[in-house]
Amino acid sequence: MFLTISTTGTPERPATDLGYLLHKHPEKAQTFSTSHGTAHVFYPEASAERCTAALLLEVDPVALVRRGKGRGGAPDAALAQYVNDRPYAASSLLSVAMTTVFKSALNGACRAMPERVGEPLPLRIEVPALPARGGAELVHKLFAPLGWTRVEAVAVPLDEQFPEWGDSRYVRLLLEGELRLADALRQLYVLLPVLDDAKHYWVAPDEVDKLLRAGEGWLAGHPEQKLITSRYLSRRWGLTRQAMERLELVRLAESDDLEVESVDNAVDETTDTEEKPVPLAEQRRAAVLEALRAAGAARVLDLGCGQGQLVQALLKDVRFTEIVGVDVSMRALTVAARRLKLDRMGERQAGRVTLRQGALTYTDKQLKGYDAAVLSEVIEHLDLPRLPALEYAVFGSARPRTVLVTTPNVEYNVRWETLPAGHVRHGDHRFEWTREEFRDWAGQVAGRHGYTVAFVPVGPEDPEVGPPTQMAVFTMTTAQETTKEAKAA
Template structure:
């Protein structure tokens, strides 16, 4: 099983920087033990102009069988455990070896030269024998949307007998000028087993997390997302459904918010004032802070924290002693961390804040025991059938004493000339409610889970269409609150 990664360079950016990125010195041939054999890393060429790293995986067929692959079955099936394509064709075995041998490179970590991982560079990847269940057309459909130029030549069953036709294997060459090494490795890690449509190990629920980590930044928008997810998870429907739901939340979380900002910060062209009004996003944060202060909250969850604007505002108020930002998007949390300057924050201030990755569609024991939770401009990004799952995760499982929810008031949209009639404020909004619809939903949630609820307008409260943002403040009822504390 064999794979090569090549790059070219100049005296200013030598190709041998590939050694720093892969954390493997070009002058050394190295070997690494795996559960199914031995992985070797070597450099057939290493110069300023061109450098190639090769990964060679020697598969131990006996170890593969002993670890549980293909136990039982008919005699011919037992023979197939030892006589198969696993030692020669790229598969999940090679993907796991990539992750084990180049783990730091996949994460984009390079302590010696921190600037290198983010650099796009010319890359050429060659895989001589790749199982492709779906043919060369599927190989192109998977890799080309990611920025690769793809050459996938079918391997004939026997070169001496062309009439026999082609095998299910292709000789793959990928080339790109616009990707980083980390991105390239993550693409291979996911798509090699997808093309083979098989894995050499049992697929459990933690494979969903592996898929989302490796697919961050590209899988949520890939046109073959469903096929990739299904095959990577060995067609286990429950896991595939879970992954697809989380990918949808990632897509929404990473959506461009420029349209929202344009609406939020819009100035009425007919307004007879020279002063720019306070942006609606700022008014929302101020209203949320007021509600939390009135509730006496000290430990606060920001659910769907995005890029950390509200977390940043909460940190400025000493009364909030513990602030936890939760988001499904690792990318959004990374941006939030930079916004907050967590790496430079003093120890005392840093002890007040945490950023954690998680989906609001699932219950999470980490979210229990807090004074308050905020869902600011979150619910409208979910499909309506998914709202009950979020409702139970927040109000039924986490059960903070106070929950603050804000969402657009669709009735106010007519007041924005820049918003076409019949359009929602953002392309990713699945719905926008009237005041009556929001109050009906909030009242039903409060009744089901033992909360009282009040409503607060955010922004100018138009006498005809109401405020641009509507806010509900849920407070855990007295008897129910005592029961929750006792539990």
């Protein structure tokens, strides 16, 4: 299997910087052991004007068969185990080799030249033998939306001596465009096995996490998202559905970032001499902080932390000794890390905060044992059928002593002059509840999981329609807390 990555440069920005980004010196030929053979990295050319890095993977077909021993198969397929395209055509084997050889580059890490990691490079990528179930048309559908200015997939004939036999299912792939190197490598990591429509190893549940990490920033909005997800996960429906749900949450989170400030946080216009009202978002954070202090919470989960505004506010109060922000969107977490200045934070302060990617509709053992959890303006972004999954993940599995849930009060919407009648406050809100609907839901949740619940208005309370935001404060009952402590002991 063969792959080349080329770039061009100038005396000020030499092309040989590619060696730093790949963590492979242009003057050396290096060899790496992989689970299915030997990978070689070398540079056919390396000058300031042009540099090409080549990855050659020598696959041992006998070792490949031995690793798959016991998986069954038809007796007449024995010869096909040894005589096939696996050692030659780019596939998931090459993707795995990339994670071994170019791990730091895939992660976008480069200590020597950190400033170049985020810069687009003029890239040219070539794969001489790529299986493509779907042909050149599918290759274009997969790569063209990703920013490549040239996507060329030339069909390889079955036999050049017998053109009447037609074309094989293989293509010669050429990609050209200005992209970040890490983005280009991640796209190849996902799309090589997608085009092959096969993987050489058993697809375990952790493949969903691998797909979402590699697809960060491009997969959630890709027009062929469903096909990519299904093929990458070997058409395992349960995993595909899980991945699609998480990708949908990523898309929604990212759409929030692009939206103009929603009416939920709007303030009335005032003159320079008038006192400007406090935005509702700030009032909401203040109410959450007050409730957390009243609960005596020290270790706090911010579930659906977004861009880290609440995490930032929690860090300013030393009584909160451990703060974990969880969000499905890596983009939002990246913004949060910049907002918090994590890279420049002191060791003691940095030890108080953790940012983690995770879907709130799935249980996570690492979220157990905390004093409090906050779901601030989160539930209304989920489809109603997904709420029971979130309920169990938070109240049934994580089980913090205190849970705070804030959500818009739809009754108050008539007071927003800029909001058309019948519209929700944000384009992504799947529902907005009345005070009665919210109280009914919260009461049922509390009853099912051993909590009591109280309700706190957030923002100016209108005598007719109530406050703009409603907050439920769930507190674990004494009996449940005693049982929890006994189990921990």
